[in-house]
Each structure stands twice: as C-alpha cells, then as structure tokens.
C-alpha cells in the first residue's frame with residue numbers, strides 16, 4: 001500500500017510501492033480525490049475499489065495539502081469548484097497550481113462539469129494530465145486515471161527525479177508562500193544554501209524540499225550532524241547532496257577543518273540557528289544564500305492549518321476517532337507560543353488526540369498536563385504568559401465561563417484558576 005500515515009518527511013517521501021510504472025502494467029494505485037460532495041466520493045471510492053485501487057478523499061484544497069504531506073499518491077482527482085455558488089474553476093486551478101509547484105510531476109486529473117470545457121483546457125495548460133466530465137462512466141474514469149499515471153511524465157523544466165521526493169511544506173501565510181518560492185528558486189541551482197530558523201520550525205523539511213527540487217533528487221541526501229565527531233568520517237568520498245546540521249556550533253578551527261574535508265563535488269545544504277557564527281570562508285562554501293524558515297508566530301493562521309493536519313494524521317496513526325478541534329482550541333493554537341515550534345504543536349496535538357474521548361479536541365486538552373507556574377516576568381514578546389492567558393481564556397469560553405468546569409478541564413483548583421484569571425485580567 002502506498003499510503004504512509006506519518007508526518008515525518010522520510011516516510012512521506014518514500015515512493016509509492018504498487019504503482020503503474022511505464023505504460024500498460026497493472027497495479028494497485030493510490031488515488032486522492034479532492035471533492036466536497038460525499039455522494040461523488042462514495043461513488044468514486046466504489047468504482048476504484050472494484051478496479052483494485054484505493055481512493056482517499058479530501059473535502060477541499062486544505063485537506064488535500066494535508067493528505068499530500070502525509071502520504072504519497074499516484075494520482076490526484078481534483079474537482080474544480082468548492083465554495084457554494086462558484087463555478088469558474090478558480091479554486092481548482094489554484095489548487096492544481098499549488099500541487100504542481102510542490103511536485104511538478106504530480107499526476108492530476110481534473111473533474112469538470114459538462115459545460116466546463118474552458119476550465120478543462122485551462123487546467124491542462126496548468127499541468128493537469130487529463131480531465132473527466134461529469135457525469136462520468138466508471139470504466140472510463142478508471143481507465144483515464146490509469147492511463148494518466150502510466151503515461152510518461154510531461155517534459156517540464158524540472159528534473160524528472162524531483163517527483164520522487166516531494167517534501168511538502170504546509171502553510172498558506174505570506175511567509176510560507178515566500179519560503180516555498182525560495183525553495184523553488186534555489187533548489188535546482190546546486191548552490192550552497194543555509195536554512196536558518198528556530199529549532200522545530202521545519203528547517204529539515206525545508207532542506208529536504210530544496211533537495212527534492214534539485215537535479216540529484218533521486219538520491220537521498222547524506223545527513224551529517226556536525227556535533228557528532230564520528231559522523232565526519234562519512235564526508236570522505238561523499239557525493240551528491242550533503243545536509244550539514246549545526247555548522248554554526250563549530251568553532252573557527254573546526255569550521256576550517258570542515259572546509260577542508262568537504263569534497264568539492266558535493267552540494268551542501270546547511271541547517272543552523274543563524275548564519276552569523278559561520279566564518280566567511282565557510283559561508284561561501286555552504287551558505288551562498290540563506291533561506292530563513294519563519295517562526296510559527298509569524299505565520300498567522302498556519303498554526304491552525306498545521307494543527308488540523310497533525311490531528312488528522314494522529315487520529316489515523318493511533319486509530320482514534322476523527323479528531324476535530326473546537327473553535328476555542330483553534331484560538332488557543334493560534335495564540336499559543338509553542339515551545340519547539342511546529343514540532344511542539346504536533347506533540348501537543350498528538351497528545352490531545354490520545355487523551356481526548358469522542359474525537360473532539362478542546363482548548364483544555366491542549367493545555368500542558370501540569371500548567372506551568374507563572375513566575376516569569378513579561379519579556380515584551382509573546383511568551384508563556386500570553387500562552388497561558390490564551391489557554392485559560394479559551395477554556396473559559398469553552399465552558400461558558402463556568403469556572404468550576406474550566407478549572408477541572410485545566411487540572412487546576414478553582415482557587416488557582418481564579419488567581420490566574422486575576423493575574424491575567426480575565
């Protein structure tokens with residue numbers, strides 16, 4: 001089965017197993033349907049299952065991006081309209097462009113209404129492999145998708161191998177769109193790129209995305225944590241791309257040694273907190289350009305998108321009922337200062353999925369098991385204190401300002417909650 005249920009890049013990047021390769025060979029395909037109509041989803045699921053394939057459904061673009069991060073699909077079947085009353089295909093085209101930008105060799109077949117020939121043409125120009133008109137005939141639908149997967153990849157101006165490893169970065173904020181744009185620009189160049197940002201923000205994922213857009217994408221990069229002396233030996237005779245973690249933690253002598261050890265032919269992608277500690281000579285070799293991963297706090301509503309994604313993935317992985325976040329929980333997610341950034345948010349969500357009954361994640365379920373005592377002095381930035389205030393406010397809203405219930409949900413006594421409410425002016 002091609003589907004992976006982890007959010008971890010190495011699994012998500014693994015190619016599909018039972019796929020059609022080349023033309024004509026039959027095999028089990030893994031297909032993602034992006035359509036908000038449950039009747040369509042049900043009918044297509046049956047059609048593909050009867051043909052020996054597997055079809056998952058995403059109800060819209062956001063859910064589709066989330067699924068594409070967690071699993072590798074042989075084909076995407078994409079409806080072109082989602083919002084009520086829209087029929088211009090704009091939403092579908094935007095989704096198609098985004099999927100193709102992340103993975104230029106993605107196999108997308110669009111679904112249009114009979115009157116939508118203009119939309120189908122626009123979609124083909126934007127990189128769709130084929131289109132299906134509604135109402136469809138099952139045999140024709142399945143045959144079209146099988147043929148589209150089997151067909152040779154179009155010759156676009158990207159390395160064909162890039163399709164092997166689409167490392168997808170979720171997030172629709174301007175900051176993440178800029179990041180993706182830089183990945184697309186620098187990935188294919190072969191230049192030394194340093195990926196900076198806070199730990200847990202997605203630096204490794206970004207480095208893998210850069211590699212996935214390069215000519216050497218078919219070969220996994222060599223990963224070396226430079227803090228581990230023993231790992232340095234793997235540099236000898238290395239080829240392709242090397243992911244160098246923490247060059248900024250080396251002193252000047254060790255940086256000079258690294259420069260000598262790096263084989264000339266390798267492409268370096270470095271991961272560091274900051275570029276400043278690197279000597280100019282090492283910067284020239286491994287950090288010709290910098291790609292800064294924005295902290296979660298600078299990504300607006302992306303935190304909520306990520307939280308929904310992690311909830312969905314965790315629910316599948318742990319076989320828990322579909323995990324939905326309440327409105328208050330989403331407020332708490334966005335307001336929270338997540339220690340360890342995206343990874344910290346993922347951990348909080350995974351824990352909540354495991355601890356929550358009934359598949360609904362409340363704000364209280366996201367609170368740390370033992371609320372941190374508020375002894376810090378305000379730092380001026382958005383810190384623990386703001387996070388605690390947001391979580392308490394969300395819990396109060398969720399329990400309709402019933403202090404007893406909110407306190408119980410937060411694992412606090414009523415008195416402790418009152419003291420914190422007073423302190424936070426709630």
Ligand SMILES: Nc1ncnc2c1ncn2[C@@H]1O[C@H](COP(=O)(O)OP(=O)(O)OP(=O)(O)O)[C@@H](O)[C@H]1O
Pocket residue numbers: 007008009069168169170171198199200201202203204205206271342343346
């Ligand atoms: N934009 C994103 N979309 C989807 N998943 C993400 C995103 N950013 C981070 N993640 C996930 O969050 C986790 C942490 O990301 P990653 O390992 O890339 O962080 P990092 O900055 O390299 O941390 P460190 O350097 O401390 O290992 C991973 O599971 C990764 O898949």
